Amino acid sequence: GENVEQHPSTLSVQEGDSAVIKCTYSDSASNYFPWYKQELGKGPQLIIDIRSNVGEKKDQRIAVTLNKTAKHFSLHITETQPEDSAVYFCAAAMYSGGGADGLTFGKGTHLIIQP
């Protein structure tokens, strides 16, 4: 089955700086890579995703890059703000026209934004 490795487990950055979280996956059949943000006491919230036919996707201060050859993808957050502090999870899945398998998640990165 799929295996997703995520690092670092904890990342502390100064407010206004950029943060980068990296993930690798094992199954070359995976074609969907979402990122989730989880705040304390809440469920994971989808913040951005990318499909295997795209190399990069951006949404305001958040961007995701995908390298299919190396089987790794990264989350980039620019101009970090205090409200970005949370646990971030990467995930991978293989979707076909008939439906979807469950997501395989990384272990999570605790992002701390220092004022």
Added chain:
Amino acid sequence: DSGVTQTPKHLITATGQRVTLRCSPRSGDLSVYWYQQSLDQGLQFLIQYYNGEERAKGNILERFSAQQFPDLHSELNLSSLELGDSALYFCASSVGGFLNTEAFFGQGTRLTVV
């Protein structure tokens, strides 16, 4: 608010007991997924239902079972509970199908087995 509703929010029960967790998906979503989140295992996919039928199975124990009803709500049944089953259980839903694959998570049910 993701639109996915889970009840109850908290559940405390004794070892050996059986509990049922309930999930109402977002309006229009046909797929329901169940996940377990624990400190040591992280977020683990348990099972998926699509329009009433089991679609995919993950790391779900034989003591656990789920179903999706005609109105598309889903229930996760956990039996012969052990201390190690204490975790957050999340339900997620999506429209299903390749073009609409985003999964939205509920707030979770925190299960404590004592």
